[in-house]
Amino acid sequence: MEMTRRRLVRVLVGAASAVCVSLCWVGQMMSPRRIVRAARLGKYPGVVVPMDDISKQSKWSG
Amino acid sequence: MKVQCELCPKLCIIGPGQSGECRVRINLDGVLRSVVYGYPCSASIDPVEKKPVFHFLPATPILSIATVGCNLHCKNCQNWEISQANPEDSRAFASSPEKIVALAKQYKCPSIAYTYTEPVVYYEYTYDTARLAHEAGIRNVLVTAAYINEAPWRDLLRYIDVARVDLKSVSEAFYRDVCAATLQPVQNALVVAKSMGVHVEVVNLVIPTLNDKPEEIRALCQWVRTNVGKETPLHFSGFSPLYKMRHLPPTSQQTLETARDIAISEGLEYVYIGNRQTEKGENTYCPECRRLLIERVGYKVLQNRLKDRHCPDCGKEIYGIWK
Numbered sequence: 001m002e003m004t005r006r007r008l009v010r011v012l013v014g015a016a017s018a019v020c021v022s023l024c025w026v027g028q029m030m031s032p033r034r035i036v037r038a039a040r041l042g043k044y045p046g047v048v049v050p051m052d053d054i055s056k057q058s059k060w061s062g
Numbered sequence: 063m064k065v066q067c068e069l070c071p072k073l074c075i076i077g078p079g080q081s082g083e084c085r086v087r088i089n090l091d092g093v094l095r096s097v098v099y100g101y102p103c104s105a106s107i108d109p110v111e112k113k114p115v116f117h118f119l120p121a122t123p124i125l126s127i128a129t130v131g132c133n134l135h136c137k138n139c140q141n142w143e144i145s146q147a148n149p150e151d152s153r154a155f156a157s158s159p160e161k162i163v164a165l166a167k168q169y170k171c172p173s174i175a176y177t178y179t180e181p182v183v184y185y186e187y188t189y190d191t192a193r194l195a196h197e198a199g200i201r202n203v204l205v206t207a208a209y210i211n212e213a214p215w216r217d218l219l220r221y222i223d224v225a226r227v228d229l230k231s232v233s234e235a236f237y238r239d240v241c242a243a244t245l246q247p248v249q250n251a252l253v254v255a256k257s258m259g260v261h262v263e264v265v266n267l268v269i270p271t272l273n274d275k276p277e278e279i280r281a282l283c284q285w286v287r288t289n290v291g292k293e294t295p296l297h298f299s300g301f302s303p304l305y306k307m308r309h310l311p312p313t314s315q316q317t318l319e320t321a322r323d324i325a326i327s328e329g330l331e332y333v334y335i336g337n338r339q340t341e342k343g344e345n346t347y348c349p350e351c352r353r354l355l356i357e358r359v360g361y362k363v364l365q366n367r368l369k370d371r372h373c374p375d376c377g378k379e380i381y382g383i384w385k
Contacts, residue, residue: 057109
């Protein structure tokens with residue numbers, strides 16, 4: 001198929017758009033998502049034990 | 063994908079599978095998660111005087127909870143075994159916010175303290191528990207270093223009755239070198255809490271050679287008086303050699319008494335000494351007539367002469383939440 005000037009411009013615009021979209025996506029992936037509130041994990045990564053007797057004063061300061 | 067935690071001024075950028083400096087907020091698949099939500103490592107009923115909070119429901123029990131983790135790394139930390147612990151190396155028990163509020167009711171505690179480590183890092187757990195407690199008529203006390211950004215701080219304070227804030231120094235270098243933090247957000251948090259009508263008490267841990275010079279103590283007192291108010295209770299607390307500061311001596315009683323004298327000379331109305339037994343350092347005196355109002359020894363209240371928040375002798379209204 002013969003490459004007309006109009007077709008060439010379309011191809012170039014398409015390619016440039018694809019590059020821009022890709023760069024934006026990569027940029028978005030690279031920049032961190034800014035979050036204040038954390039979601040709960042639900043599963044404790046350490047050891048889960050039964051609750052102690054809470055009526056005693058704590059050994060911790062504060 | 064990386065996430066940036068905007069809860070505290072550290073603004074940690076957290077890679078996948080990593081945690082922030084607090085160790086308890088992690089990035090799992092691009093979602094920031096609190097691994098300690100609903101898992102306190104400690105829950106006890108303490109006297110409210112132990113926090114220390116002296117102008118709030120004297121001689122009442124307070125349900126006190128903590129999870130592991132802290133966003134500061136103070137070399138003098140008294141609770142470093144839990145504040146600087148990794149969650150995966152720690153023990154905890156399951157307790158939802160509903161369960162904590164139910165425990166407070168069961169044990170007839172009029173208030174809940176978020177304490178021992180740093181409630182800022184278990185923010186969501188603190189927030190949800192405090193909201194439920196508030197709805198149930200139970201008061202909330204934060205025992206905190208207040209190293210938090212303003213927006214989440216304001217949001218949380220809607221449910222908080224008392225902010226017991228550690229003001230470790232008014233020196234930027236101290237916060238940087240000893241705590242791995244900065245001073246300005248703490249000062250801002252104090253001002254915001256006071257402006258929102260939260261009852262504020264300040265604790266300053268006096269550490270020999272690091273923040274015990276009279277001019278440093280005077281500067282701290284002046285800052286508190288000017289920015290938080292002369293009625294704000296200020297507690298000077300004695301340091302004990304612990305964690306990464308075992309090479310320093312304990313704070314002498316004389317240093318603490320000098321600090322108290324300086325604070326009173328700077329116009330602060332309620333100044334206390336903690337962690338050391340002193341004759342008058344734990345008592346509340348009327349700032350107007352200087353008569354004894356509340357006598358304390360250790361965590362015990364021996365007498366409370368307040369009459370409906372006023373001095374029974376001269377009638378001055380005493381700052382605090384008394385009922």
